[in-house]
Amino acid sequence: MIALPKNFETYPEARKAGFLRMKALKDQGQRVVGVFCSFVPTELIYAAGAIPIGLCAFTEEPIPAAEAHLPRNLCPLIKASYGFALTDTCPYFYFSDFIIGETTCDGKRKMFELLDEIKPTYVMQLPPSKVAPHALESWKAEMVRLRRQLEEFYGIEITDEAIREAIRRKNHERDVMLRFMELGKLNPAALSGYEIGTRLDASAFSFDLEERCNEIEARTREVLESWEKNVKGTESRRPRLLVTGCPNTGVRDKIIKAVEEMGADVVCFDACNGLRDKLRKVDETKPVMDALAEKYLDITCSVMSPNPQRLTDIGDMIDQYEVDGVIEIILQACHTYNIEAYEVKRYVTEQKGKAYLCLETDYSQADKGQIATRLGAFLEMLG
C-alpha cells in the first residue's frame, strides 16, 4: 500500500487531486522517475517502462522552507524544487521511485547531495564542455551507467530494441512540439507566447506520450486553421519578441504575460522549456547509446563552455521568426547565463542589429513594478 503524506488532509484541493492522481498511477504499479533537466536522456527511462517527470519548480511558496538548508542567494528554481521535496508538497517528487540529477550547474550539483537524504538521487556526471574528444566518450559511459542503474533499480533488462523504440517515440514528440512552437513563425502572431509556454508546460503532465502528442497536434491544427481564416494577410504593428535565457515558467506572468499585455507578441523561446532541445533530434540510424550521447551533449545550455551554438541558434530564430527584439531572463544567481548574457547582448545588437533587454529576477513579486517599467521602455524603444 502506497501512503499519502502525513499532512495530506491540510492540502488545498488542487494539490490533493495531484497526489491522488499520482497515487492511482503508483497503485497500478507504474514506475516513476523524477528528473530535473533536459540533459537527462528520458528515452532510457521510457525504455525501462517508467515515466520521467520534471521536478523543476516554479513558485515562491516552498522557498522559505528550502532556505533553512540552502543559501538565500541561490537560484529560485533550485530552492523551490528542494523546498517542495523537503515539505512533501510535490506529488511528483513524493511518488518518484528515485531521482536522476546531473552535474549541470553548481547549485543543482550540490543541492542533489542534500536531496539524496530525502530520496535516492542518482547523479549523471555531465562534462562541462563538449570540446575535448573524451567528453563524448565520458558522456556515453554515463549513458551506459544510467542504463545499468535503471536495470538494477527495477531488476529488469533494457534491450537496445526498447531504447530504439523510445528514441522513435521521443523524436516524434519533439517533432510535434516543434511544429506547435513553429506557429510562432506566423506573422501576424497566431497565438500568444503565454499560451505556447503554458500549454507546453501542462502537456508535460499528460503522462501518456501519444495522448500528449495528440493534444498538442489538435491545438496546432486549430490555431493554424483559425489563423488562415481570420488573421492571415492582416497587418500587425506589435513588436515580435524572442525570449532567451533561464527557464521562464516561474516568471511567466511577471514578464511574458506583462509584455504581451503591453502590446508585444512573444513568438519564440530559446530556453529549455522552449525550442532548445527540440531543434536537433536523436539520430535513429546510429547505435542507440552513441546516438543518445551525441544528442544529449549537444544541448546549448550556458553550463556548456564554450557555447557558440546557442548564439547561432538565436541568430537563426531571429531570422526565421522575424524577431524585433530579444528579452533575456536571468534567474537570480545563475552565473553561467548571467555571464553569457554579455555575449548574447553583443551578438544580438552588433551581429543581428536587434534590441536586447536583460532582466535578472526571481520568483517574488517585489520587482514587478520595476520590470514593468523596463518592459514598457523596451517596447517604446522598439517604436
Add this chain to the structure above:
Amino acid sequence: MDYIGIDIGSTAAKVVVRGAHPQQFILPTGWSSRETADNIRERLTAGGVCLSPDHSRTVATGYGRGNVPFADKMVTEITCHARAGAAHGSPDCTIIDVGGQDTKVIRIEGGMVSDFLMNDKCAAGTGKFLEIMANRLCVGLEELFALAAQGTPLAISALCTVFAESEVISCIGEGKPRADIAAGVVDSVASKVATLCSRQALLPDIYLTGGLCHSPYFISRLSDKLGRTVRALPDGHFAGALGASLLAERMK
C-alpha cells in the same frame, strides 16, 4: 494649446507645461500619487491651463504615471528622459538619471533610445541612499554635498544601504569628522553609479538628469569616477516632465 508633462517620481512630482501657458513646478509626491495628481490639477488650473482635450494634451511618466486620471497617455521615464536629453543635450548622448529609487543609464542615438540599464532591486547608488545617510548625519541633501566638498572620503564599502548605514553609524561613533563621512557617502553613490555605467558603452556626451543635477560636487565626483566629463542637463531635474511634455506635443 498646452503640452503638459507630469513626472510623478518616488520622491518628487515634476510638472512642465509648454505652449500657451508655459510654466514648471515641483512638489513632494507624498504618500498618495492620486492626491499629488489632484494637487497638480489645481496648480495647473490656477496657472491658467485648461485640461479639456481642446486646450491641452497630457503625458504622465514616473512610477506614479498610472495615477494621473487626466493624462492622455503614459510613457515610461526612460523614454521621457531620453526625449529631453535629445532636445536639450544632443541627439547622440548618454543620460545618467539618478532617481529617488532607481538609477538609469540611457543610450540615445539619433534621438532614440538604443539601450538602457537600471540598477537591480537595490537602493545603493540612488537618491534614496543619499537621503538615508543625510538623515543619519542630521543634514539636508544640499548641506550633505556642501559638507562632503570639505571632507576627505572615508571608505564606505557595504553594498547594501542598510549595512552602509551601520557603517556610517560606526564612523559617527568613532568620532570621525562629519565632512569626511559625508564625502564617503557621496563617493559611494558616485562609485555605484559609475559601475552601472561601465556596463554600457558611454557616448562622448554624457548628461546627468534627476535631483542630483543641482550638485556640482556630485557631478565632479561622478566625472572623476568615470574619467569622463559629465554635465548637468539644463533643467535636468525636470527632464522626465519635459520629455513627457515634448511627447504630448507629438501626439496626434
